[in-house]
Amino acid sequence: MPSYFAIFGKTPALSAAELFAVFEREKIEAKPARVSAAGMIFETSRSDLARPDLGRSDLDFWSQLGGAVKAGEIIWKGKPNAQSELQAFLNRDLRERVPAGRIEFGISNYPLESGTHQGLTSPRGQTLIGAALKKILAADGRSVRRVTSREKNLSAVTINKNKLLGPGVEYCLFSDRAMTFVGITSWVQDYEEFAFREFTRPRADAIAGLVPVKLARMLLNLAAVPRDSTILDPFCGSGTIAAEALALGQKQVIASDLEERAIKETRENIRWTLTDLQRLSKQTLKVPVRILQSPAEEIDRALAGERVDAIVTEPYLGPPLRGRERTDELQRTLNELQKIYEKSFAAFARLLAPGSPVVFIFPIYKKGAAELSINDLTGIENAGFRPDPLLPERFRHTPGFALTARGGIIYSRPDQLVHREILRFRRI
Ligand SMILES: C[S@@+](CC[C@H](N)C(=O)[O-])C[C@H]1O[C@@H](n2cnc3c(N)ncnc32)[C@H](O)[C@@H]1O
Structure with a gap:
């Protein structure tokens, strides 16, 4: 072999x-x-x-x-x-x-x-x-x-x-x-293509937070769904994940965000991405990306009963941090985020068939040597989801692998105040 x-x-x-x-x-x-x-x-x-x-x-x-x-x-x-x-x-x-x-x-x-x-x-x-x-x-x-x-x-x-x-x-x-x-x-x-999409796309709102293009690609792959399945990003921001889904060859992509500004940026970035992919493949790409404006908590209503096969998203991770916030302030933000996430998962449950994946990022706030995060996943589990470990048990303790106790994978740079914890769930 x-x-x-x-x-x-x-x-x-x-x-x-x-x-x-x-x-x-x-x-x-x-x-x-x-x-x-x-x-x-x-x-x-x-x-x-x-x-x-x-x-x-x-x-x-x-x-x-x-x-x-x-x-x-x-x-x-x-x-x-x-x-x-x-x-x-x-x-x-x-x-x-x-x-x-x-x-x-x-x-x-x-x-x-x-x-x-x-x-x-x-x-x-x-x-x-x-x-x-x-x-x-x-x-x-x-x-x-x-x-x-x-x-x-x-x-x-x-x-x-x-x-x-x-x-x-x-x-x-x-x-x-x-x-x-x-x-x-x-x-x-193909580092040049990744860098080109990272730095040349027309809209990149660093303040609202941006997922790096390679991370977007990895998140999409973690969903492990076929190319013709429908992928939804309900917190799309400027549309990085939706655009990368196109680069990956996904045929059905839906992007949604609460803010009108994000919708405009996503539209522009998607248009640019399709032209860029056309340049590379020399064929006209007609992938209809649907872009909706909706709170994630109500995304099932915005889709009017339509189903999706996977949700891949970097949600709202809270307001940008300066490093001076008190622990109780950070904790309050995390509590608010937890509510948004739980309500969003309740809406996701109405969109997904049993077994379908949600790839989701949780924030980890750094406060000195301490780390604050959303620890209680019972609300999400009660909405009809189970955590689906990203790595087989025997590899989770590999030296150099940064995993959280619950099996999430940490994506971070040392200077960042907000680290990302990547988790995957499956609809029960
Ligand atoms: C961290 S950004 C996502 C960035 C995106 N991954 C990108 O690379 O462009 C989070 C987005 O969630 C949106 N948002 C905040 N609360 C929301 C809600 N309740 N429902 C849907 N979108 C929301 C914000 O407008 C923001 O665009």
């Missing part, structure tokens, strides 16, 4: 959860061999995951992800002390992959547990391997260049710039106490 690897982005627990959700949506039976903050190695009977990008109109497996930065196939595994075998393997493999002309290659390394950053997969080992490979190949008269960078590992930018997806080669080395794996990188994230 082929094995693959994915290297995770800045929020590894979320990247892992996204990958599990996409396995579910694509009905891919995947057996994780290693899950760590660096990434995941898994086996699957699917043999086509190493193929490069299939193009925009048909996103390939990897390009649909927001949380993976590199991926490829595992091509060798051995005991961590099998250093000469590894060296011989790389020497042979590189000659086969680049039979003639100049050889350009790079090596990145990812320890799978702490304390195993030694031997050939340590930075020093990596340098030694690279140097030895270069020497052997040069002695054979091959012109060879090893691509290095100031970063610890080669970034997607460096890989693209040096054409290491072909004709050049990048090897990723992984190791823990039991095993060393070698992967060959066959895909890197």
Whole structure:
């Protein structure tokens, strides 16, 4: 069975959860061999995951992800002390992959547990391997260049710039106490497209709060629903999640917000996104996005009995914080938010069939070293929902994964006063 690897982005627990959700949506039976903050190695009977990008109109497996930065196939595994075998393997493999002309290659390394950053997969080992490979190949008269960078590992930018997806080669080395794996990188994230949508869309209301585009993509994937299902964002703000749903190829999208300003911004951003996607796929996209103005607490009425298949939303997280608020003020805001959320879930219950998902963000307020959040989920459960853990139990305690006690995944930057906790629920 082929094995693959994915290297995770800045929020590894979320990247892992996204990958599990996409396995579910694509009905891919995947057996994780290693899950760590660096990434995941898994086996699957699917043999086509190493193929490069299939193009925009048909996103390939990897390009649909927001949380993976590199991926490829595992091509060798051995005991961590099998250093000469590894060296011989790389020497042979590189000659086969680049039979003639100049050889350009790079090596990145990812320890799978702490304390195993030694031997050939340590930075020093990596340098030694690279140097030895270069020497052997040069002695054979091959012109060879090893691509290095100031970063610890080669970034997607460096890989693209040096054409290491072909004709050049990048090897990723992984190791823990039991095993060393070698992967060959066959895909890197389309960081330019994400950045373009993030920074070029016409409306970005930073004060009302904006979900980063990659996070929007991950939230959508966590819903794990097919492309032709209807997705609703009832707190759409400037429409980032709805727009990203289009980029992901969703065919039915509904966006709604309480404020007229948000509706206007969403309309503008959606129009811009459709034009942008047209530029990329060179075909006219006619995805009717419905944009409604309604309080989320009454969204079922606004949809007049219509059903949706999934709700993916970053709700109102309270007024922007300055850091000077007293604990009792913060607590009061959280109590108000809890009421809005509970009423909204009661409306969601009337829109969703049993089993349908709600991917929802809860605020965590930072007050010095303390954290305040909405702890009581019984109102939401009583509205007809059960929490649906984002990660299988055995991976929740993976070092480097930021999870809350109830299994929510934290998405944050250290300087933020409001951290996001991502939770998924299912309609009972
Ligand atoms: C954090 S923003 C969402 C931002 C959005 N994810 C984006 O990236 O553009 C929350 C939005 O909820 C809206 N809102 C506040 N209370 C609401 C309610 N009760 N029902 C629906 N929308 C509400 C606000 O107008 C605001 O646009």
